[in-house]
Amino acid sequence: MVIVQINYRRPEMPKAEWEARYTDARAAQFLEVPGLLWKIWLDGAEERRAGGIYLFESRAAAEAYANGPIAARMRANPDISELDIRIFDVRERMSEITRAPLPHLRAAAE
Numbered sequence: 001m002v003i004v005q006i007n008y009r010r011p012e013m014p015k016a017e018w019e020a021r022y023t024d025a026r027a028a029q030f031l032e033v034p035g036l037l038w039k040i041w042l043d044g045a046e047e048r049r050a051g052g053i054y055l056f057e058s059r060a061a062a063e064a065y066a067n068g069p070i071a072a073r074m075r076a077n078p079d080i081s082e083l084d085i086r087i088f089d090v091r092e093r094m095s096e097i098t099r100a101p102l103p104h105l106r107a108a109a110e
Helices: 015-019 024-032 059-066 069-076 092-097 103-109
Strands: 002-009 036-044 049-056 081-089
Touching: 002 059, 002 069, 024 036, 049 059, 059 069, 059 081, 069 081
Parallel strands: none
Antiparallel strands: 002 049, 002 081, 036 049
16 A cells, blocks of 8 residues: 655635535546545645545556646646645555554444
8 A cells, every 4th residue: 555645835814715616516526536535635734735545556656647637737736835745555464553544444343
C-alpha cells in the first residue's frame, strides 16, 4: 500500500466562500479514482493550509494519480499555492500495531 500526501496553501478569502467549495459531488469524484482505497480531507483554517491523505493499493496507482488529471488541475489552479505532492510506502506492520485504518485489518477483525 502507498500513501499520497498533498498539501497546499489556499487563497485568502472568507471561510464561508472556501467551505462552499466542499460539496458531496466534489468528494464523490474520488470514488472513481483507480486504486484509491480512501481519502482523508485536511484543513488548517488558521494557517490557510489544506490537503489530503490518500491510501492507494499500489505505487503504480499512486503515481498515476499524482501525475493524472486531478493533480494537474491542482497544479494549474491559480487559487492555490505551495502545492506539495509526495508519495510514501506504508510500513504496514508498524501501522497495524498503531491501529492504522488499513483495509485488511477490518477483514481480519470480522
